[in-house]
Amino acid sequence: MSTNNLLGRRNFIKGIGAASIAIAAPAMAISEKTDGVEWDKEVEILIVGSGFAGLAAAIEATRQGAKDVHIFEKMSYYGGNSAINGGLFAAPQTPMQKKEGIKDSVDTMVQDQVNAGRGIADVALLDHIAKHAMEALQMTLDVGAEYHPYLQQLGGHSVARTYQTTVSCGAGITQPLLEECRKIGVHTHNRTKFEGFILGQNDEVIGVKMHDNYYFGEDQPGKTSNIRVKRGVIMATGGFAQNIDLRMSQDPTLTAEVGCTNAPGATGEGMYQMFRLGAVPVHLAHIQSGPWASPDEGGFGYVSNYSIYNFPHSIAINRLTGQRFMNEIADRKTRADAELNCRDAKGDALPPILITSYKDSKKHPNTKKVIKYNVGWKFDSIEDLAKHFEVPLTPLKQQIGEYNEYVKTQNDPQFGKNMTEAKGKFIEAPFTVVRLWPKVHYCQGGVQINTKAEVKDSLTGKSIKGLYAAGEVTGGIHGVSRLGSCSIPECMVMGMTAARSIMKA
Template structure:
């Protein structure tokens, strides 16, 4: 056997350079998973199921594998703490036909959710994968509930969703899911290893993934690789390492506008090395240029911050105005790409960014727990009068007053005549003083591109178009499911369902 580092040295350069013109295409290349005799590798450890990455996908896979009878499951994560980027996401979970929908009288189905996602995907999303995830989202939700996750007792309607279907954790972040799942993994006897960086895959003499090279004692950002060990897996390896939003070179090669000047909501370690390793061994790159920016992010704080969740909740009953005109310029709950593109047009006379201002009545803003932190940390502002608000942001007062009067008319009528925003969640929520405001500007949030997988979470080979034996992927590292734009709150069901699916496939193999 040998690991994939012995394969063509220029493979990475080709992959990093692909898509420079911004084309989002599915690329095929030669499979590179060459093999050699078993005596080439000395195994330091052996486990039944090996999982790389401790976010939603990896944790769900480990729990499902244990439920299906796996005796020895291990998760490796390169960081010093578990949960990955998942722990810092918004904790928003889209579920059709959920108990809360039944309670609130909302009509929904996996088919309706899939239709919403296909629309956002601009015709290139994977219908079968989306339908698979939507059909099992309620099952994934139940896994989190069984583990101890807690959610607010109401649903949110996020941008691009035709009905309210989104749960949110009571801590308003993904840790409300990852921490209970980590606890459940420990209860089930899953081995959890931190500071363990995945390096490469190891194949047996029949071309099947037999294990992985791991560096133990790894310290991210310190230039310390750690000590290499070869880990054998009886049932294959699941890659669940997330996206590459923080890899500026890779993302800007796909979309030249995403330079180092563009911020990201992701943690610094979202750099995509495992994804490049999948491509090294012949996985199909798909939709690599489809990289999503979050229209609810703030230019006034780093990373995901507090404004993101605040805005996601409040957009449904707020207005966003262009400071130069005092007028709305978009449907505040359109899909992410539509809103991000609209925000990017907000410029001053010199063409520099002029972030739009989102205005919410204090009466309704305070309903979400993040408002207190938004104000406390100075990334949002409270004003007692519209005059004070307009003066602070240099917004012309007369058109702003007119805009608010018009919008309140839409609230009363239940119809947005300007941009067609669904007004169900705005019912009775008029804009009136005092006001809370934030500024919004897109940040790189999610990479729709990655390695192509099938409905069983198996990684597809670029020459045979069949699964690479023993190799699985789930979550953001897998590409093609969401197309051009992913709807908010759909990453958690994607990660969890495909992690569960991978475990099921591995245990049947």
């Protein structure tokens, strides 16, 4: 390939951290013009990534009439980070809300997310996602996903609107979606790594370069295939939370010592390649940590879903003071920041504890696993609990007494917690307890898209023809902080939207 064919003219991200991104970037192939390219294959629609967004896009494209849809996944397994997420799906005006008498609306869900986003979330995209969230939820039900028969009210949500898979993880959705893809004729390819775009004479995306027989984390020769695409490419490659260099370039505190809930493949190469084409980078520095994670286990683990379920009727205690230090169902950033401030007298990290009555916590299937694998504890008395965690007993007893009064009066003057889901659920023995400490979980930053899932060109202000993106690889939708259970509807709705846009183009 001659140097004349390199896409050096695209000097992206001028004045927005270009130097730090260039330093952080992993070794990559370079996209090229179509001149002299020998095509190995031609497909109708090509999707990079097999998580919620990619799988939903493939199903919707097929439903819209596409005959030759291909999903490419760089890892040996399908589902990506989606398969190991919490399996939590938020949507307004659902059948379960109607059954439980919960009043909700698209506008209410959007406003909750705008509040969490600290004023810089993309309202148009949030509105589009909320309006179509029920369609995405229905797709999961159509393919056989199963959910618990109750709704949860997660932090930052003003009402209960969150479904959770019966297996308490995203695989409860990705596996049925993958099975449906194969059933309807979608072609799936694993161990194939995206290496770059191939452009037409007018800089439109007309193909991709794929590294075949790829083994993650290993340098290997392998064969690179040039695949021509008739309709378009959908990038659904996920976030970059496992790319330590990149996340540190945006937030130097997110070192290798900070845990991460993401799958190993969440390294951001697809996002880099779109930047090289001229895609607009948005909110890369807004990287969210999960306040429900535990320092006592790796990855997402068992404690995360346990905590998410129990936060509404539990108390989070600073072990140094024996007192609450936050609203247990505030948005993720508020809680993560509060937890990081829990320090001992020397200033070292002192992970706080979440105390729940066992009679209430045991209703979640993870409770037995949390105790079995020694990442959580059960105590028969408050004295035993305080002694184990070296928490001052008198203020702890006082705090529990005060909190139980909040449960009775349905009013929390201490932190303003919405006590609806805590009604009748007092903190009393026996107790279950877990330790809390944030882990890097979600990247709010990525490439800018519109409500058609088209990728915007930073040079022309128009959409890059033939290129669409959906899911965590995109940025700016949630602003500073994303509400829990809003990523699955985002990924699926925007994946479905990308498919519809391609079929209309």
